[in-house]
Amino acid sequence: MAQGSRAVLRFLKLAGAVGSALAALAACTPPAELPPDRVPRFVPPTGPRPHLALVLGSGGPRGFAHVGVLKVLEENGIHPDLIVGSSVGAMAGALYASGMKAQALEKTALGLNLIEFFEVSTVGGGEATGGPIERYVNQCVHDKPLEALGTRLVVVATRARDRELALFNHGDTGRAVRASSASPGEFKPVPVGGELYIDGDESSPVPIRVARQLGAQAVIAVDVSAYLEETPPGVPREWVAKDERRRRQIDAEAPGADILLHPDIGYYAGHSEEYRKRVIAAAEAYTRKKMPEIRAMLEKRGQIPFSPTRSREPQSEKGI
Numbered sequence: 001m002a003q004g005s006r007a008v009l010r011f012l013k014l015a016g017a018v019g020s021a022l023a024a025l026a027a028c029t030p031p032a033e034l035p036p037d038r039v040p041r042f043v044p045p046t047g048p049r050p051h052l053a054l055v056l057g058s059g060g061p062r063g064f065a066h067v068g069v070l071k072v073l074e075e076n077g078i079h080p081d082l083i084v085g086s087s088v089g090a091m092a093g094a095l096y097a098s099g100m101k102a103q104a105l106e107k108t109a110l111g112l113n114l115i116e117f118f119e120v121s122t123v124g125g126g127e128a129t130g131g132p133i134e135r136y137v138n139q140c141v142h143d144k145p146l147e148a149l150g151t152r153l154v155v156v157a158t159r160a161r162d163r164e165l166a167l168f169n170h171g172d173t174g175r176a177v178r179a180s181s182a183s184p185g186e187f188k189p190v191p192v193g194g195e196l197y198i199d200g201d202e203s204s205p206v207p208i209r210v211a212r213q214l215g216a217q218a219v220i221a222v223d224v225s226a227y228l229e230e231t232p233p234g235v236p237r238e239w240v241a242k243d244e245r246r247r248r249q250i251d252a253e254a255p256g257a258d259i260l261l262h263p264d265i266g267y268y269a270g271h272s273e274e275y276r277k278r279v280i281a282a283a284e285a286y287t288r289k290k291m292p293e294i295r296a297m298l299e300k301r302g303q304i305p306f307s308p309t310r311s312r313e314p315q316s317e318k319g320i
Contacts, residue, residue: 031134031175038145039193040155040171040179045214050082050152051303053216055208055257056089057250058201059224060183061269063088064276067109068283069222069261070102076291078298079151080220084211086156086200089222090180091137094173097153098141110276127188130178138174146173154214155180156200156207160189165203167210168192205246206260208253218301220294221257223250224283226267235267258297261290 054073056066066089073079085093095105116136119128146153147170155168155176168176179190179197189196204210211219225246254260263286265279298304 031131034172034175038172038175040146040168040176041193042154042167043147043170045152045169049215049217050080050211051217052078052080052298053082053084053211053214053219054080054093055206055211055219055221056083056085056093057206057221057223057225058087058089058199058246059205059269060088061271061275062224062226062265062279063092064109064279065224065263065265065283066092066222067102067106068263068280068285069287070096071106071280071284072287072291073220073294074102076295078220078294082152082154082211082214082216084154084156084207084214085180086204086207087181087183088224089206090155090177090200091133093153094137094146094149094155094177095140097149097151098144098173099150100140106280109280110273112276114271127186130182130187130190133181134172134174134178136174137177138172141173144173146170146176149173154210156204156210157182157190157192157197158200158203160196160198163202165200165207165210166195166197201246204249204253206250206253208256208260212256218298218303219257220259220261221254223260223262224265225250225262227262227264230264230267232267258301259290259294261287263287 056063059065070092083093083097085091092105096102100108117132119132122128141149146155146168153169153173157166157168157176157179158164159166168179175190175192179192180200182188182190182197183199183201187199189198191197200207205225206221206223208219208221211221226243228243228247231240231243263283265282269275
C-alpha cells in the first residue's frame, strides 16, 4: 500500500475515534433547565373515555418486544387511543404515540447506536444521569410535549421520597420518559418540578390500574418480564428478588386487563442486534397467535378494530 494511502487510513481512524469521544462527551452535558410550561405534570383529562388503552410494561432491553406486539396490532388495524407506559414502555409508547409506525420503530430499534447513550460518569461504576435518553426521545418526537403527541400518552414514574406512583401527561416528553426509566443503582433520580423521580417499574411495572382509572373501556397490556419458572440456576439473589417483586405487582394488577400479553423472550437480556431481532420476532409470533382472542374481546365490547389503512401523521424513522 502506498504511503499516502496509509496516511489517509490513519487519519480516518483517528477522525472516527475523535468523533466517538466527542459524541460521548456531548452525551454528558446535562439537559437545560426546563421552562415552567415544559415541566412534566399530570392534568386530569377531559373529553370522552378512551375506547382502547395499550399498556406497555417495564423491562429494560426486554422492551424491544413491544415493537413486535405493536407490529401485529397495527397490521390488524388495532390502534389505541390511550397509551400508558412504564420505564422502557414509556419510551416505546412515546415514539409510537408521536405517530411513528411500527415498521419504522422496528427499523430504528435495529439500527440503534448505543454510543448515543454512553455517559462518562458510568466509567468505574458511577450512576448515569439519563440526560442522553431525554435528548434522544425529544429528538425523535420533534420536541413535542406530551399533550401534543398524536395519541394520548401517560408516562408512569415513581416519586423517590415515598415510592408513590406518579403520572405525567403534559410537559416535556423526554424528561418524563427519562424519569420513568431511572432505574435505582443505574441512574440518578431525575428532578421534575421540585421532586425527584425514579423508574416507574418500582411502583407499577405494568400500569393496568392507571389505564382503568383514566376510564379506558378496554385494556390490552404487555408484560415483557421474565418467566419466574425459567430462572436459570446460579443467578444473583438480587435478580431473583427483583423478579419476584415485579411478578407480585403485575399479578395484583393483571385482573384489570382484558388481554394480558406475556411473550416468552427468554431470561437473559442483551443489546446486540441479534438479540433485538430475536426478541421482536418472538413477540410478533406470540401476538399473532393471540389475535383471535384479541379480536373476540374487541368484538364483544363492540369495538371492531379500526381500519388497517387508518392514516397517521408521518414522522422521522429515528426511534427507540
